[in-house]
Amino acid sequence: MNSCGLFSEDVGSFFRSPVREIFKKVDLNSIYSFAGGYPSAETFPLEEIRQTISEVIDKYGAKAFQYGATQGVMELREAVAERYGVPVERVQITSSSQQGIDVCTRVLVDPGDVILTSSPSYLGALQSFRSYRADIRGVRHHNDLEAYRLAYEEELSRIREEGKKVKFLYMIPDFQNPSGESLTLQERRMLVALAREHGFLIVEDSPYRELRYEGEHIPTMYSLAPDHVIHLGSFSKIFAPGFRLGWAIAHPEILDKIYVCKQSLDLCPPILDQYVAAEFLRSGRLDENLKKSIDLYRGKRDLLLDQLGKHMPAGVTWTHPEGGLFLFLTMPEGFDAVKFYDEALEAGVAYVAGEFFHPDGSGKNTMRMNFSFMSGQRIIEGVELLAKLLSRLPSCAE
Amino acid sequence: MNSCGLFSEDVGSFFRSPVREIFKKVDLNSIYSFAGGYPSAETFPLEEIRQTISEVIDKYGAKAFQYGATQGVMELREAVAERYGVPVERVQITSSSQQGIDVCTRVLVDPGDVILTSSPSYLGALQSFRSYRADIRGVRHHNDLEAYRLAYEEELSRIREEGKKVKFLYMIPDFQNPSGESLTLQERRMLVALAREHGFLIVEDSPYRELRYEGEHIPTMYSLAPDHVIHLGSFSKIFAPGFRLGWAIAHPEILDKIYVCKQSLDLCPPILDQYVAAEFLRSGRLDENLKKSIDLYRGKRDLLLDQLGKHMPAGVTWTHPEGGLFLFLTMPEGFDAVKFYDEALEAGVAYVAGEFFHPDGSGKNTMRMNFSFMSGQRIIEGVELLAKLLSRLPSCAE
Numbered sequence: 176m177n178s179c180g181l182f183s184e185d186v187g188s189f190f191r192s193p194v195r196e197i198f199k200k201v202d203l204n205s206i207y208s209f210a211g212g213y214p215s216a217e218t219f220p221l222e223e224i225r226q227t228i229s230e231v232i233d234k235y236g237a238k239a240f241q242y243g244a245t246q247g248v249m250e251l252r253e254a255v256a257e258r259y260g261v262p263v264e265r266v267q268i269t270s271s272s273q274q275g276i277d278v279c280t281r282v283l284v285d286p287g288d289v290i291l292t293s294s295p296s297y298l299g300a301l302q303s304f305r306s307y308r309a310d311i312r313g314v315r316h317h318n319d320l321e322a323y324r325l326a327y328e329e330e331l332s333r334i335r336e337e338g339k340k341v342k343f344l345y346m347i348p349d350f351q352n353p354s355g356e357s358l359t360l361q362e363r364r365m366l367v368a369l370a371r372e373h374g375f376l377i378v379e380d381s382p383y384r385e386l387r388y389e390g391e392h393i394p395t396m397y398s399l400a401p402d403h404v405i406h407l408g409s410f411s412k413i414f415a416p417g418f419r420l421g422w423a424i425a426h427p428e429i430l431d432k433i434y435v436c437k438q439s440l441d442l443c444p445p446i447l448d449q450y451v452a453a454e455f456l457r458s459g460r461l462d463e464n465l466k467k468s469i470d471l472y473r474g475k476r477d478l479l480l481d482q483l484g485k486h487m488p489a490g491v492t493w494t495h496p497e498g499g500l501f502l503f504l505t506m507p508e509g510f511d512a513v514k515f516y517d518e519a520l521e522a523g524v525a526y527v528a529g530e531f532f533h534p535d536g537s538g539k540n541t542m543r544m545n546f547s548f549m550s551g552q553r554i555i556e557g558v559e560l561l562a563k564l565l566s567r568l569p570s571c572a573e
Numbered sequence: 574m575n576s577c578g579l580f581s582e583d584v585g586s587f588f589r590s591p592v593r594e595i596f597k598k599v600d601l602n603s604i605y606s607f608a609g610g611y612p613s614a615e616t617f618p619l620e621e622i623r624q625t626i627s628e629v630i631d632k633y634g635a636k637a638f639q640y641g642a643t644q645g646v647m648e649l650r651e652a653v654a655e656r657y658g659v660p661v662e663r664v665q666i667t668s669s670s671q672q673g674i675d676v677c678t679r680v681l682v683d684p685g686d687v688i689l690t691s692s693p694s695y696l697g698a699l700q701s702f703r704s705y706r707a708d709i710r711g712v713r714h715h716n717d718l719e720a721y722r723l724a725y726e727e728e729l730s731r732i733r734e735e736g737k738k739v740k741f742l743y744m745i746p747d748f749q750n751p752s753g754e755s756l757t758l759q760e761r762r763m764l765v766a767l768a769r770e771h772g773f774l775i776v777e778d779s780p781y782r783e784l785r786y787e788g789e790h791i792p793t794m795y796s797l798a799p800d801h802v803i804h805l806g807s808f809s810k811i812f813a814p815g816f817r818l819g820w821a822i823a824h825p826e827i828l829d830k831i832y833v834c835k836q837s838l839d840l841c842p843p844i845l846d847q848y849v850a851a852e853f854l855r856s857g858r859l860d861e862n863l864k865k866s867i868d869l870y871r872g873k874r875d876l877l878l879d880q881l882g883k884h885m886p887a888g889v890t891w892t893h894p895e896g897g898l899f900l901f902l903t904m905p906e907g908f909d910a911v912k913f914y915d916e917a918l919e920a921g922v923a924y925v926a927g928e929f930f931h932p933d934g935s936g937k938n939t940m941r942m943n944f945s946f947m948s949g950q951r952i953i954e955g956v957e958l959l960a961k962l963l964s965r966l967p968s969c970a971e
Binding site (some may be wrong): 180181182183184185186189191193195211213214215216217219221224225232236237238240243270271273274277281282283284287288291299300302303306328340342368376404411415416417419429432436437438439440441442443444445446447448479560 | 615636672679697942
């Protein structure tokens with residue numbers, strides 16, 4: 176086969192997810208894995224799911240296995256609409272929130288168009304954006320609101336001078352992947368105001384929002400500007416990722432394009448899975464289970480923070496997330512988390528190098544650590560091992 | 574919201590599936606529907622599925638609800654590889670064969686590239702091709718092999734003169750959608766030879782292949798040229814469409830691009846659904862059930878052919894499919910199936926106008942009829958009603 180000229184131009188911009196590549200090679204249970212964004216297997220309510228599937232088969236019969244509407248089954252759209260207080264006409268069920276990200280990019284972005292993101296930002300989103308040959312501009316967070324606003328204004332000026340068009344700002348306002356940090360209400364308001372002023376949309380990716388371990392919920396960006404924000408949600412972290420179900424909430428004109436695109440992408444989301452998710456939501460089982468997950472993850476987060484404090488060499492700092500699945504480590508300047516990765520994996524511990532989350536390839540001395548997947552005992556052993564390896568490095572030695 | 578300049582250029586080429594739009598507006602069970610490609614609800618083995626889900630939960634536990642490999646779970650890849658006699662390295666599980674079509678187009682086609690198809694061809698494929706702004710060239714079937722070859726050669730010459738590039742030929746060789754007809758072995762060999770000679774790929778879409786009601790299986794195009802053909806399969810017609818599972822079989826270099834693309838599309842196919850399909854295949858339950866479906870559909874096909882013969886006015890002709898879910902009707906010249914559609918639906922009978930399946934918008938006097946979905950009694954009543962309506966038209970009156 177001669178592959179010269181075979182593939183589309185987009186393929187030249189594809190890049191492999193380093194996270195998914197790790198999982199191809201390594202059995203996650205054979206190492207200390209801080210790498211993935213996997214929920215804990217303990218949080219999947221197997222017996223309740225078995226029971227609910229049986230109820231769905233009794234209730235819906237063959238309908239649970241037939242083709243369904245592209246927008247998603249009405250029972251699930253209604254359950255999502257009710258839970259999040261939005262009109263059902265604004266709800267599209269997606270086959271995972273990753274699909275939500277991808278479809279938004281497909282219907283909004285032409286090659287060369289600008290997508291603004293935080294820096295760092297979610298790897299799977301960057302992967303999708305690049306695959307459409309978008310021009311990704313990452314903006315770093317500043318604790319000072321005015322400095323943060325100015326950083327965006329400066330990037331927007333540069334983009335304007337280059338004659339380019341910003342299509343949307345991609346944000347994970349709650350317990351961000353990878354940093355674990357959240358945007359304050361003032362920051363959300365500031366970004367929404369920028370979007371209105373400069374005429375771009377916001378894609379608000381919100382898979383971790385309901386996993387809050389302390390503090391008060393902050394309004395979604397969607398609630399601040401329902402016609403300027405596409406809100407993406409997911410059942411992966413609050414129910415089970417294997418179902419591959421999420422949702423998009425948006426202005427009907429945008430949602431209509433997402434809907435028509437989804438027709439040719441995959442016709443409709445998986446049907447039985449949707450009915451099961453709808454029953455789980457409506458029966459209250461999802462909330463019961465979520466409460467347990469939150470308690471479990473709060474304990475794991477506290478344990479990881481505690482262990483990092485006990486074992487990490489001086490010069491290593493980390494974020495203190497109020498929710499979600501991740502925290503973000505910063506090592507001393509000169510440390511290279513990509514280079515160090517093979518040694519760590521060889522020793523039996525995995526993380527994701529922070530560089531992959533930075534659109535400009537910076538952040539070499541950072542790494543993302545997940546605390547949801549492993550048991551407490553393995554978190555303890557994993558941190559000890561990682562800290563020992565880091566302590567041996569000249570750049571991290573005290 | 575000001576939508577001027579909001580959407581990507583691709584969106585300008587989106588078109589709505591007339592089939593899916595029908596289903597949005599009409600309850601399929603309230604009319605005589607020859608419209609969709611829905612399997613009969615009778616063919617879904619509800620109790621066996623319930624039982625298999627329970628076995629999968631026992632066997633795999635939390636793994637059935639966790640994230641999984643982008644290529645699909647190994648158990649299902651192996652079961653597909655074994656069933657179709659291909660190496661497992663060549664098997665990618667897709668979230669429906671519609672996704673297979675879409676991803677092939679994404680990784681192979683740039684705007685303006687040519688995709689060759691039969692004319693008529695599958696609407697969902699045309700929808701996907703158009704959404705990537707492909708230049709679709711439909712070639713009509715000729716019963717004479719040499720005339721058929723020449724029709725392709727002529728189109729290829731035109732394309733060469735225009736300085737355009739053919740990326741692939743899209744074909745449904747078995748019981749084609751919409752015509753119900755199959756390519757002979759000689760035709761398959763001729764098309765494969767053309768692909769080799771002119772350096773394009775073939776995307777062989779094969780959702781109906783196992784639904785053969787008479788005659789002998791003809792080798793797949795993939796088996797004739799495994800390095801030049803991407804073979805797409807689906808569980809939708811042999812198991813249940815609600816699972817949204819299919820597969821792509823291809824040269825590893827092509828499969829690798831499909832794999833990386835799928836990472837950013839939706840990470841992985843639904844997990845529980847994959848384990849259930851794998852168990853169904855391996856346990857022999859799928860084949861047992863398929864045998865029943867084939868008997869059921871053979872009866873429905875025979876019934877529809879019989880009823881058409883009894884009731885249709887002179888001047889109406891139709892295909893005699895040896896398998897699949899559809900046959901194709903041709904009405905006298907001057908008949909317009911799109912215009913007639915509202916009247917038919919008003920009277921309570923639905924079909925899909927053949928025009929939608931023709932890349933060049935021809936075929937106005939044709940329609941597709943499905944025979945899998947309705948019961949025998951409703952097929953009888955539906956044909957009577959449709960024939961009565963058609964007989965009233967001047968163009969169809971005897």
